[in-house]
Amino acid sequence: MHRRGVGLAAFDRKQTTKRFEELSNSISQSQVTHLNNQLTQFRTALTHFASTHRDKIKSDPSFRHAFQQMCTSIGVDPLAGPRKGGWWAELLGLGDWQYELGVQIVDVCVSTRERNGGLIEMAELIRMVSKLRGVSGGSITEDDIVQSIKTLEPLGAGYQVVDISGRKMVRSVVKELDDDQTTILGLAQEHGGRVVEDMLIQRRQWSRERARTALENMLLRDGLCWLDDQDEEYGRAYWVTSAMKWEA
Amino acid sequence: MALSTHTTSTGWDSVLKACNKVNEHILGFLLPSIHSAPPFFTQQPNPATEAIVIEQWTKLILSYARHRNLFYLRVEDAETGGDWDEVLRNDRINRRLPPAHLSSILAGMVAKNVASYEPAKQTRSVLLYWRLPEEWAEVLHQWASTTGQMNTIMTFYEITDPPVNSPLTNIPLPLLRKAITILAKSNRAQIIAIADGEGVRFFTPAK
Known part of the structure; x- marks a missing residue:
């Protein structure tokens, strides 16, 4: 019986493995260095880009849009706050810009609520x-x-963009709009804000009971509409305020 | 409501008033767009909504009163018609403010101290404070001072119906009395009994 792995040949093999290890180490070392270099380059390029285009990003909506699309495609979040990859946002000042806009959105939503x-x-x-x-x-x-x-999301204030019969609306109350309310809002949009029970009965085949409950809930519970008790046709009409056009 | 009485001199006030008069003839009073919203005339069953409605009506009533120099608003004004028709109804959309709604708006205004029931102990007529009594006091003192009426005794009639129109022309007596009482507290006026009723003497405040 000949035991394998004894003698010079075996010694050589051990040596070879060790060499390979060393080689692999040095290769990955150089790869890391290379990667670092690339990152530094990328960062420099980005700094350059940011400093050159910062103002344009802030002032030109179409440029901003293109920039945001680029960010999405390379998997970078331009809004990442100082705690996650903050240098990006800091570099661009875009985070601040976006937050500032967020504050203004809140301002308008709250003051018109x-x-x-x-x-x-x-x-x-x-x-x-x-x-x-x-x-x-x-x-x-x-x-x-x-x-x-989106940047307001972590605040949990419940701001949301909702689609109501093809029109985008921003909702600033933490309240789920049920299907009936969405239907009513859609109908109100088409009629300058005015909705009456009979419209829902005739156009949406609702029962009178269902129409009345939904409208009264919006009026009394949610404050989403105002009552008009002098309506010429039906005597009682509901006006959805978000669909009406008037200045405060 | 613009509170500018502290810096407003009599001259400026009459210029403003003249401008308003001209505007009224040329443009009329510019009603806010909410006045064309049909539900604005209905008393809202939702208290939060009704609060907004009352706030908007308060603003409208005070600016209209200031514009037309009106001092009183009565529940009857919503019933019979008169000075307030332009505001209390909108014929274009065929809506009018029901007297009951006006009555609750008046109560809201009294609660906010921008009006007071006049006479007292009833709730169908209010005196409107498009200038607060404190502001009227300043206007009054300023007027007395710029027209050289300091230290002389004046009748109320001389103030409410002066030979030359002033910001105080037609000011209701209860309001005038309130303004004088405020001035009296800072020793800038004194109510004096005279032969045919009441009079007032203004003083320059001690510096």
Whole structure:
């Protein structure tokens, strides 16, 4: 019987393994160094990009949009706060910009909540936020609003963009809109804000009971609409404030 | 409501008033857009909503009263018509403010101290404070001072119906009395009994 692994050959094999290990170590070492270099380069390039385009990112909505899309495609979150990959946000100052917009959105939503029951149309929100920012703030888009609302998420304030019969609205109350309410809001949009029981019965085939309950809930419980008891046609009409057009 | 009486001189006030008069003829009073919203005229069953409605009506009533120099608002104004028609009804959308709703708006205004029931002990008529009594006191003192009426005795009539129109022309007596009482507290006026009723003497405050 010949035992394998004894003698010079075996010694050589051990040596070879050790060499390979060393080699692999040095290769990964150089790879890490290389990677570090690349990262540094990337960071430099980014710093450069940021310092060159920061103002443009803040002031030009279409550029901002393109930039945000680029970020998404390379898997970087431009809004990551100082605690996660903060240098990115700090570099761009975009975090601040977005938070500032967020604060303005909250401002508008809260100050109009009384008269719209916490539901505001996207276009109206953009108009009022723009007014708040003044001319120097640069124009803002629906996209910016959606992004900013995302940054508000950790606050748990329940800000949400909802789609009501093809129209985007921002909801600032923590309240689920049920299907019936969504239907009513949609109908109100089409009629300048006015909804009556019979509209729901005729157009949506609701029972009178269902129509009345849904409307009365919106009126008394949620404050989403106002009552008009002088309606010429039906005597009692409901006006959804977020679908009405008037200045405070 | 713009509270600018402390810096407003008599001259500026009459310019403003003249401007308002001109505006009224050319443009009329500019009603806020909420006045065209049908549900604005209905008393809201939701208390939070009704609070907003009352707040908006308060604003509208005070600015209209200031604009037209109106001092009183009565529940009857919603019933019979008169000075307040332009505000209390909107014929374009065929809505009017029901007297009961007006009555609760008046109560809201009294609670906020922008009006007071006048006469007291009833709730159908209010005196409107588009200037607070404290502000009227300043206007009054300023007027007495710029027209050289210091230290002389004046009748109330001379104040409410002066030969040259002043910001105080037609000011209701209860309001005038309140303003004088406020001035008296800081020794800037004194109510004096005269032959045919009451009079007042203004003083320059000791510096």
